[in-house]
Amino acid sequence: MSQVQSFPAPLLSVHGLEKTFGGLKAVQAMNFEVKPGEIFGLIGPNGAGKTTCFNLITGFYTPSAGRVMFQGEDITGRKPYAIAQKGLVRSFQKTNVLKSLTVFENILAGHYLAARQSLLDTFFPRAHVRLAEQAARDSAAQIVETMGLAKRLNTPAHVLSCGELRLLEVGVALAAKPTLLMLDEPAAGLNSQEALAFGETLKQLRRTQVQSIVIVEHNMGLVMGICDRLVVMNFGQKLAEGTPTQVQGNPQVVEAYLGKARA
């Protein structure tokens, strides 16, 4: 509690995180820290435990052991919505959007926290409710623009292409005004050109809208291009940690992952 630190305290820190499903150790002894202002990558072959890690941090799974600290507060085992209210918002690997709603409505729905109101104000709205509603609408339009979906503003989500859906998902997460944004394979389904543009968008978000980003991604070009630091996972454990250059030079990593990917 009273630890005095001269360097900036980590935004997110994970200590000895572990999850077992029956006899299977999906994640074990995971330790890492995400600093403010950082884009942090979590990579590894399929089944390495990256998404499980995400679910543990964001409360969708309860850890078997270990601790998750966010902004100096212990959030281990909290409910997902309570963690989101603290400013840690995620997207999903399997596309999760509100399918029957339009792009704009999806992103407006993401503004739930900003436009939260009392029950009385729901039925008898006072002036400040209308202001908050308007602010949410303006912000939603802004986010649609940022994500490059302006042409699709009033299109129902279920007719979007794969790439557009991924962008929409990130937009919905952004709408919740996170401090830390966690993206699970956001570039899956994008072509290399789109992925490049998407990477630029993420870099801008980090400066303008969110403090830090944690990203799980298989597109190595994207990950190496935008991440400040990386953790490489394999079989539920941390294999390596460092800058993209350090990680790429690590022979273990090359063997486990990058080597195969290049072959």
Added chain:
Amino acid sequence: MKLERNSLLILAALAAVFPLLVTDQYLLHIGIMVLFYAVLASSLNLIVGYVGEFSLGHTAFLGLGAYTAAILSTRYGLPMWATVPLAGLLSAGLGSLIGAITLRLQGPYFVIITLAFAEVLRIIANNWVGVTNGPMGIAGIAQPDILASASTLFAKRFYFYIALAIAGVALYLAYRFVYSNTGRAAVTVRENRYVAQSVGIQPFAYAMRAFVLGAFLAGLAGGFYAHYISFVGADVFRFSFMATMIIMVLIGGKGTLLGPLVGALLVTLMEEYLREAQELRMSIFGLIVMLVVLFLPKGLMGFLTLRRERRGDQGDAPGCTPHVQAQGGAA
């Protein structure tokens, strides 16, 4: 949003002049029943359309409201102005109790447990003779004083405007709910629980709000029904009320505000029209429901919005995943 609001206002204006133009008491009675069912269907729609779960126990709230008004009126001599709102509040209380249990369940489990609650209430109403007068029911529920020496035409008109006022309150509350952040949160939960949680919405809390509001409105409708019919028996819990409500919501289109109103109007008129074919009636309704579910899964209102969208569409991109939804197969 604007379109729906304006349509509601136009409907309200039309309904307001209806009793002035009509002197036929039978037509006025049908008008009153349309309004009564409009409240009931709107309240069920809040649960089916905005929580996204199918309740078969909505008669629990209708019946509790009716019995509350009946007992308060006959035992304690409370006037209608007090009994109807109290009926709504008591039903909302029961709603939060039932909701606290059932909203933790989904799909068929939710359906069965809600049905069980309504059945339990029906059995209680039939057997707790001391309070509910058992199978005899409660008769002679007091009419408002103003009707003491009035003509029957005046009484019908009076009840029409009371029903219209209750429908007005119901739709105002439903409209505010649906177009607020609260309603958006409920829709988010209905569409995708994971997304809802990841943007900070507590799913249970929002399903609960829609559920309790639905219970409140059904209780109001029940209270009104008790005074208008002037008799309440355990029949109010019977399944045919439930079936009628479901048909209205499905035909009109769940998840819209206008749908249940359209459904209430069509089904009430059909019921009256098919009165002669008593035995055939339920079979015909059954067929209609099957056809609606097969060909207009979003009801009439959903069908109309789909057609509007199609007309102004800019060519669908192929979806990301094959989207299995038989949308308006008849279109």
